Amino acid sequence: MTQGDVLVRAKSLEVHFPLPAPGPFRSSPGAVRAVDGVDLEIFRGETLGLVGESGCGKSTLGNALLRLVEPTGGAVEFDGTDVTGMPARELRALRRRTAMVFQDPFASLDPRFTVGESIGEPLVIHGLHRGRERRRARVSELMEIVGLNPDLRNRYPHEFSGGQRQRVGIARALAGEPDFIVCDEPIASLDVSVQAQVVNLLVRLQRELGLTYLFVSHDLAAVRQVADRVAVMYLGRVVEIGDGVAVGDEPQHPYTEALVSAVPVPVPERERVRERIVLQGDIPSPTNPPSGCRFRTRCPRVFEPCPDHDPVLQPVGSRQEAACHLHGVTG
Amino acid sequence: MSPVLSVRDLRVAFRTGGGLARVVNGVDFDVEPGETLAIVGESGSGKSVTSLAVLGLLPQAVTEVHGSAVFDGDELIGRSEEHLRRVRGAGIGMVFQDPMTSLNPVLTVGRQIAEALQAHEKASDRAVRTRAAELLGEVGIPDPQGRLRAYPHQLSGGMRQRVMIAIALAGNPQVLIADEATTALDVTVQAQILELIERLQGEHGMAVVWITHDLGVVAGIADHVIVMYAGRCVEEAAVDDLYSRPSHPYTRGLLSSLPLLDDPRSARERDPLTTMPGLPPDPVALPEGCAFYPRCAYRLDDRCKTEVPPLAPVAAAAENHRAATFYRIDAADEPEGQR
Incomplete structure (x- = not known):
């Protein structure tokens, strides 16, 4: 993997969802700032893990990078081209090079389509492997790649287990031969013994096909297993990003520190003595984030500059960046 | 010490269109006073059904339950609904996975805690209100007096789960069954709830049966573990x-x-x-x-x-x-x- 070859770039990316006005002659009370100023680079051939808790904006960011939601500010570049204002025609060609694997493969597969039809649909849409026989052969090949028996092609999603359905979802994502795949909580709804199978499959496919992943997950341990680099989101912002080992083992942002410390480790003697940093209170509303640093209302290490200065990502050591005044006041 | 809850050869089957689904097939365990027992397993392993069967919470029309579950010297399997009602809450409290579906959306939090309190003892409305606020304070909800008037949708997931725990504590149970009680929560909120239950366990001396698929959580809190398959x-x-x-x-x-x-x-x-x-x-x-x-x-x-x-x-x-x-x-x- 050569760093420096950027496949996907977000520049000051914003996705704000306006709140509905409470009455006919009243103005909207504001917007949910799901993604609120994110700068991010994803290098060709790497896996970037994106972690954070419910409502931090991680799924919205993944969707915005694929233009599945329209950014309200900033820009997204794919392979050097600004795709933010790209018209739908041109976007379609780009769509083939990107794909998404969803959390719940049951909800993302059409129950009236056989799995063979679901996997073959992107081929039809993008005009790949034209002709019935060639398409059929390609679907069989895709099913084999993800470890499904091609003889099951005429079955319907409800006849499959959760793990198998996720394999169907992955086969479908691979159909257009994408460069970049956003995996949005791909193992969250699977049983423990099946999660490992899907994680291994995703890793193997990446190595074999040279894919680039954004792996969105709330499960930091799973992210550490697959991601070269990890980005941590809190309330619409990336608060820390860097080498997966560094972010996991030596977190430099107090939020990452709390997050890492809260993940239970399945080893009793280590888990019992581990210092859990228990954050007080709840995540503030993304409609009205705190002034200055957004984490300051819950931060155990809050100090004078935090309410007034909005920290920006700054390098800490050689392997990561953190948006925290503890490493020098910014913003 | 004799166990506070003793389950022997528990068997549960559901009559389904496709045949008899044998979901629990002979489970034995003891819960000692004050200990934390973890029941671990994946979906369909029968871990939740085991606890529901003990409390008589399964739909009787389609369920066959056999075996024995003795709580505090008292057999629970096959007992009348009226008898089980007295055990639920006062003897064994229960916290479920999703607090949004276990709480009633149209009643205030205070009303729901009061309901749990009044189910087990007669008390004046005033005393009940005071006790309800105390319970909310005990589970770490700020401004408990004010929060009595809140509806479930006005609270975050973590706060709702705290309300569920307050309701479970209302009857001062000897055993608290927590069925995937932190699964729907974020890890930092999960850490808060784990800490809370540990503290309450210390203060009330109750036993906790923790039903989960998360082997990380189990490593930190359990004394004894049962793995189900x-x-x-x-x-x-x-x-x-x-x-x-x-x-x-x-x-x-x-x-x-x-x-x-x-x-x-x-x-x-x-x-x-x-x-x-x-x-x-x-x-x-x-x-x-x-x-x-x-x-x-x-x-x-x-x-x-x-x-x-x-x-x-x-x-x-x-x-x-x-x-x-x-x-x-x-x-x-x-x-x-x-x-």
């Missing part, structure tokens, strides 16, 4: 013994399939996760012998296929560490890659 207990042990010497092939498979957060190697340097092939069996068509046989890496052909292995001590020295397997893991093959 296809409605049977396949292994039980003190928490340290289970993790350091998993003796059933299923337990070993589960533990080694987990990614470790504190493994210092980068993602590229790591080995693929250990996987178990296949899926748990269909409860309508359980295999004749060991239910884990089709997925087992250590199976001994004829015997495992036809005979159900009994739960037996893994070694003479470890009376309380039992596993239901014919394959004996001996000292020569200690769990590879000691975790």
